[in-house]
Amino acid sequence: MNAQDQPMVRIRSVRKRFGSLEVLKGIDLDVPAGEVVCVVGPSGSGKSTLLRCVNRLESIDSGRIWVNGELMGYAERDGRLHTLRPHELSRQRRGIGMVFQRFHLFPHRTAIENVMEGPVTVLRTSTAQARRQAQELLDRVGLADRGHHYPAQLSGGQQQRVAIARSLAMRPSLMLFDEPTSALDPELVQEVLAVMRDLAATGMTMMVVTHEMNFAREVGDQLVFMDDGVIVERGDPREVLAAPRHERLRAFLGQVQ
Numbered sequence: 001m002n003a004q005d006q007p008m009v010r011i012r013s014v015r016k017r018f019g020s021l022e023v024l025k026g027i028d029l030d031v032p033a034g035e036v037v038c039v040v041g042p043s044g045s046g047k048s049t050l051l052r053c054v055n056r057l058e059s060i061d062s063g064r065i066w067v068n069g070e071l072m073g074y075a076e077r078d079g080r081l082h083t084l085r086p087h088e089l090s091r092q093r094r095g096i097g098m099v100f101q102r103f104h105l106f107p108h109r110t111a112i113e114n115v116m117e118g119p120v121t122v123l124r125t126s127t128a129q130a131r132r133q134a135q136e137l138l139d140r141v142g143l144a145d146r147g148h149h150y151p152a153q154l155s156g157g158q159q160q161r162v163a164i165a166r167s168l169a170m171r172p173s174l175m176l177f178d179e180p181t182s183a184l185d186p187e188l189v190q191e192v193l194a195v196m197r198d199l200a201a202t203g204m205t206m207m208v209v210t211h212e213m214n215f216a217r218e219v220g221d222q223l224v225f226m227d228d229g230v231i232v233e234r235g236d237p238r239e240v241l242a243a244p245r246h247e248r249l250r251a252f253l254g255q256v257q
């Protein structure tokens with residue numbers, strides 16, 4: 001397989017348990033570079049855990065996950081797998097942005113300082129350069145004139161857009177979104193989805209856990225329906241949503257749409 005055919009994310013036979021509860025029961029999934037995979041499913045089906053396994057906020061019990069051709073969390077040397085050291089794992093994680101339901105901005109820093117933080121402290125970018133890039137990113141998420149506001153002075157939708165800009169400042173090759181609009185008032189949802197739509201149009205590879213079926217239909221290249229730790233149905237979002245094959249997916253769609 002050459003580099004071009006290699007998916008950005010490759011998940012094989014992944015299992016994960018918390019104590020006696022098996023949360024992921026053998027997940028296989030490819031996310032080709034430049035594509036958007038939307039993951040939907042009922043609460044507790046394992047969607048967040050799956051995303052957290054991709055960037056190794058959680059370890060996995062069995063299976064393999066590769067991101068950008070690298071096995072997450074391990075290095076192969078002398079034909080054996082070695083657990084990565086913390087600094088090596090940090091380097092891997094740096095290439096993966098994650099946006100959560102809650103925005104997790106630094107409350108005592110302005111919007112632009114939040115966006116500059118990673119490049120300055122982790123990438124050792126100069127302050128002047130980081131500020132220029134941060135301003136460009138704030139422009140991109142529609143917040144050019146909000147750089148000097150503190151999180152508490154911004155709406156939830158604006159804070160989430162700052163959080164997206166902050167992730168992008170690390171120049172990730174993959175973005176993970178875990179219900180990025182679920183904590184927002186309904187009138188603020190679209191402004192965040194619009195930023196995500198623009199990001200997808202630039203060719204960013206994205207895994208998006210969401211209940212926004214219109215977003216999945218219009219932006220998603222693939223729709224994955226999870227239930228009880230397994231992928232029950234997957235395919236082109238337009239086809240899957242127009243004609244769901246499994247009763248569990250039909251029941252789920254009846255609740256969210």
Ligand code: ADP
Nearest residue numbers: 018021023041042043044045046047048049050
């Ligand atoms: P979803 O995001 O689809 O709602 P999650 O991945 O958050 O589902 O959770 C799947 C299951 O795993 C749930 O039953 C949840 O309670 C459980 N779970 C998630 N994280 C932990 C944890 N750190 N410790 C124990 N159980 C967990």
Ligand code: MG
Nearest residue numbers: 047048049178
């Ligand atoms: Mg979740």
